[in-house]
Amino acid sequence: MEITQLSHYQQAILLLAALIVLTSFLMLGQSRLLRLVFIFAVQGILLAVTTALAADVLDSPHLYISALLTLSLKGIFIPIMLQRLVISMGLHRDMETLKNPARVMMGGTGLVVFSYYVCLPIVKLSPLITLNTIAISMAVVLLGMLLMITRRQAVAHVVGFMSIENGLFFAAVVSTYGMPMVVELGIAFDVLVAAVLFGVFFFHIRSSIDSLDVDQLNRLNEVEK
């Protein structure tokens, strides 16, 4: 389906999908934790808007509820919680510069191409118009993983993990008219609990190794070297 044959709502979904990938790339390149959390919030809000649009286009009103859930949880609540954690731990002035930002970015683009290639057969199977965004959602998942791999800060890992969840949620919305409400509520609750638990874990990690740099965990050994 050419984009010119779609309605403006459908085009808007595609546009927002592309912007969600852009936020994933911005997260990859961001060295300040507060800005990372802010971009994560922007991604959550974009995801909520996309879900609301998809509810309209796919004519499945229960997606409005999950859009509302996404907005309140991933757009507002979790970012604010992470922000408070970062400030209370005094990490907001830390800069974590990537060793080779250009290489990471090119790796990210490679992942986008890879997910497009992988999803090509799936897209051919179904006439659903929003389906070619499935490659985008897979790219968001892979970019979240890349974010977790390249960072050493535990907070950045949590943001990466949450953005993986964003990608999975996006895939569910655009490819299957959304998950059943029970599953969706369950996942939303899980994410909420995970966010709270991560907060507790941060304090544990910091009290045991006096830092949130997970590279230092490598030094924890049973055997003295």
Added chain:
Amino acid sequence: MAWLLALLQTLLFIASAPLLAGWLKKVKCRLQNRRSPSIIQPYRDLRKLWRKEPIVAHSASWIFKATPYIVLSTTVLTASIVPLIAVNLPTAKIADVVVLIGFFALGRFFLALAGMDIGTAFGGMGSSREMTVSSLAEPAMLMAVFTLAMSASTTNLSEAMKYVLNTGLVLRPSFVFAMLGLMLVAVAETGRIPVDNPTTHLELTMIHEAMILEYSGRHLGLIEWASQIKLMIYGVLIVNIFFPWGIAQSFSLESLGIGAMSLLLKLIGLTVLLGLSEVVLAKMRVFRVQEYLSFAYLLTLLGMLSHIILEVQH
């Protein structure tokens, strides 16, 4: 008739470029709570420079003296390619956007040579920096152009604008990315804040100005005029490619008038945006320019990928 119109359009282009620079200055001054010079001040500056005798260093070769004329003429030729108020003009048909980038590169090549020609330290430094910036900006610009070309199936500017006009309003992710990328490239290539400061007097932070530090009088006037035209070319490119509505498709007086008015409105909007960004942002360190430009490249690359993934039939 069409050729005459093309000639008139080019003349209008190069004659109104200082006006755009004056307007931009006015917007910036207003935003910074300063009193602005008159909007026609750039014309007065150019006239003043034109009357002054150019001082040329003893060690200058012919390159130094020829460069202002080469730079101005390549810029004018580039301006003639870009559809300003009408598409379908014969000048726009004989050359496409790759030629446009080539003309810019030619002008920049001679400017860099002229910067090194006298042998002062600042000239060489400016040339080296300008080449660094442009070698990073050019791939991003080409990528943006190719993204556009993949949708419109042409690299010809006039044809591409007609394509966008004919398809109507389509929210293309690739165009959004290409436009953002092209805006970043335009800021870098025309030497505006945050990449370079065109009004700076601090030699160590100069990029473009360091190259032309040795120029004076008529030569300086020609180069200033050329850079004003260049700013206008980028502005017109951005507004006319991505928002071509209103541009004249026939050569009747009425549609040409509408074309001119809509272009005026679009350019006013764009300069207000540029003025705002210049007031809000601070000039960045020279070593961070490559990060900025690699972001521009990433944007345009994402534009191309989103065109392939989201916009075409599989």
